Amino acid sequence: MPHRFRHMLGTEPLTAEQITFLLDQAKPFQEIQQHPLKKLATLRGKTVALAFFEPSTRTRISFATAAARLGADTMNLQAEASSLRKGESLLDTVRTLDAMKPDCLVMRHSASGAPDFVARRLEIPVINAGDGTHEHPTQALLDALTIRDRKGTLEGLNVTILGDILHSRVARSNLHLLGKFGCRFALCGPAMWLPRELECIGPPGSSVRRVTHIEEALEGADVIIVLRVQQERQHEPALSLDEYILLYQLTPERLRCARPDALVLHPGPMIRGLEIDPAVADGPQSCVLEQVTNGLAVRMALLFLLIGTAPESASESPAPSKDAADAAH
Numbered sequence: 169m170p171h172r173f174r175h176m177l178g179t180e181p182l183t184a185e186q187i188t189f190l191l192d193q194a195k196p197f198q199e200i201q202q203h204p205l206k207k208l209a210t211l212r213g214k215t216v217a218l219a220f221f222e223p224s225t226r227t228r229i230s231f232a233t234a235a236a237r238l239g240a241d242t243m244n245l246q247a248e249a250s251s252l253r254k255g256e257s258l259l260d261t262v263r264t265l266d267a268m269k270p271d272c273l274v275m276r277h278s279a280s281g282a283p284d285f286v287a288r289r290l291e292i293p294v295i296n297a298g299d300g301t302h303e304h305p306t307q308a309l310l311d312a313l314t315i316r317d318r319k320g321t322l323e324g325l326n327v328t329i330l331g332d333i334l335h336s337r338v339a340r341s342n343l344h345l346l347g348k349f350g351c352r353f354a355l356c357g358p359a360m361w362l363p364r365e366l367e368c369i370g371p372p373g374s375s376v377r378r379v380t381h382i383e384e385a386l387e388g389a390d391v392i393i394v395l396r397v398q399q400e401r402q403h404e405p406a407l408s409l410d411e412y413i414l415l416y417q418l419t420p421e422r423l424r425c426a427r428p429d430a431l432v433l434h435p436g437p438m439i440r441g442l443e444i445d446p447a448v449a450d451g452p453q454s455c456v457l458e459q460v461t462n463g464l465a466v467r468m469a470l471l472f473l474l475i476g477t478a479p480e481s482a483s484e485s486p487a488p489s490k491d492a493a494d495a496a497h
C-alpha cells in the first residue's frame with residue numbers, strides 16, 4: 169500500500185507501516201551507492217533548497233549529495249553570511265528562497281518547531297534536518313535502516329541510548345520511531361541529562377527506563393546509540409569531561425555487558441575518547457560509516473517520494489517500484 173508524504177517534519181506522526189514503506193523505498197537507493205556511476209536523472213529539472221540556520225557538516229552534505237545523485241539542483245543558504253544576520257525574520261528569509269521556486273526546502277534550525285512553522289506557510293514540501301532538541305527524522309530513519317539491515321527486524325529490540333539525551337533531537341526521533349516497533353529503551357547518562365518526560369514519549373505501553381548506571385543500562389542491549397556530548401549547549405555542566413569519561417564512556421569492557429552481537433551507532437560528529445573509546449568506534453560492532461552511507465539512501469528515497477514524478481522510462485529510476493512512483497504523485 170503506497171503512502172503519501174506532504175512534508176517530513178518528524179517521526180512522531182509516522183505509523184509503523186509508513187516507516188516500513190520509507191525504509192523499503194530506500195533499498196534501491198542503497199544499491200546505487202555501490203555503483204561506479206551514481207548519478208540518476210530521476211529529479212532532473214527539480215531544485216532542492218538547503219537552508220541550514222545551524223552548523224552542519226554531514227547532514228547538509230548528505231542532502232546535497234542525495235539531491236545531486238538524483239539529478240536535482242540545489243540552492244544553498246549560507247546562514248552565517250545571510251540576511252538573517254542583518255535582522256531579517258526566518259519567515260522573510262524562507263519566503264525569499266521560496267520565491268526562487270525550489271521544489272522543496274530542507275531546513276535545520278536551532279528552534280524546536282521552526283520547520284513546522286515554515287511548512288504551514290509555504291506550499292512546497294519541507295524536510296526537517298534537525299530542529300532544536302525536538303526531532304531529526306532522517307537521522308532516525310537512517311538509523312532504523314542500518315538496524316533493520318543488520319538485525320533483520322526492528323521489532324522488540326532492546327535499545328540503549330547513551331549520553332546527552334536532554335539536548336538530543338536524535339534521541340527523541342529514535343524513541344518515536346523505534347517505539348512504534350515495540351522496542352524497549354534504557355536511557356543512560358547523568359541524571360541531569362535524563363528528562364523524566366521521555367518515559368512517556370513512546371506509544372502507549374512502550375517501555376522506557378532511565379538508568380544512571382552504565383553497566384545496568386547495557387545489559388541485554390541489542391542496539392546501543394551513543395550520543396555526542398553537546399558541549400556547546402552545556403551552560404553549567406555538573407560533571408567534568410573527565411568524570412563523564414570515567415562514568416559513561418562506551419569502552420570495550422563495558423560493551424561486553426551488552427549482547428555479543430549488539431550494534432553500536434553514533435549520529436556523528438563523534439568525539440573519540442570522550443563519549444566513545446576509539447576501539448569501539450572502529451570495532452566490528454560499530455555501524456558508524458554504514459549509517460553515513462545509509463543516510464544518502466534514505467534522503468534520496470525521501471526526496472524522490474516528496475518531489476519526484478513517475479519516471480518517463482524505467483532507465484531513469486533505480487528500479488522504481490510501482491509504489492514509489494505512485495506515492496510520488
Ligand code: NCD
Nearest residue numbers: 227298304338396435436437
Ligand atoms: C546530530 C544533530 O545535529 O542533531 N548530528 C547529525 O545530524 N548527524 C547530533 C549532534 O550534533 O551531536
